[in-house]
Amino acid sequence: MATRNRMPPWHDHFKAPSGRELLIRPIRPEDAAPLQGAFSLFGPEEVRDRFLQAVNELSDQTAERLTHPSPKTEICLVAAEPENPGEAVVGAIARASIIPGTREAEYAILVSRFxxxxxxxxxxxxxxxxxxxGKYLDRLYGYVAExxxxxxxxAQSLGFERVDNHPDAANGLVRMVLELDT
Structure with a gap:
């Protein structure tokens, strides 16, 4: 493939079976307003699963934190319309963050019900x-509603294992862990 046709790192086109085309890419600061605007597209169960409480809107503080990940310890990707950041509707967000002082990261994924x-x-x-x-971590884990x-x-199809008795798992959540053989 010619260099001019390559996409930047962490960018990928995604075509859903419904025919909808999305661009998976790193989140940008300009995505804060569209992310807050699209928050209502995420169902109440999805939001409660991720935030462990009913949340009706994404606060300015949370949007700021999500749109400014630390490149050394975090990644935050969005699946959005193939428009300019700040103009594109965001339909999904995925984030992983290294836990300080460890060789593991916690993930969270939120996909619009649409x-x-x-x-x-x-x-x-x-x-x-x-x-x-790529960060040479030992494990990646997240919490999923049971x-x-x-x-x-x-998660299980990708090799994650369910840990039901982990002390951090509570409120109807299951810890899913992937041991990384890096």
Whole structure:
């Protein structure tokens, strides 16, 4: 492939079975307003699973933190319309962050109910695993609601193991862990 046709790192086109085309890319500061605007597209169950409480809007502080990840310890990807950052509707967000003082990272993925079940979660999870391996981490883990069977099955299909008795797992959450053989 010619150099001029290559996409920047961590960018990828995604075409859903529904025909919707998205661009998976690193989050940008300009995405804060569209992310806050699209927050209502995420179902209440999805938001509660990620924030452990009912949240109706994404605060300015949270949007600022998400749109300014530390490149050494975090990655935050969005799946958005193939428009300029700041103009594109964001339909999914995936984040991994290294836990200070460890060789492990915690992940979180939030996919709009309009895009769920189309393979986008799998694509985002693969990118987070690739990032974690590139950082030479020992493990990648996240918490999934015990009634979120599609996400539990997705994680298990990618090699994650369910840890039901972990002390951090609470409130109906299951810890899913992938041991990275880097």
């Amino acid at each position: 895009l769920a079940g189309q393979g986008l979660g799998r694509q985002l999870m693969r990118k987070l695993v690739k990032w974690a391996r 009634d979120n069977l599609p996400m539990l099955q997705l």
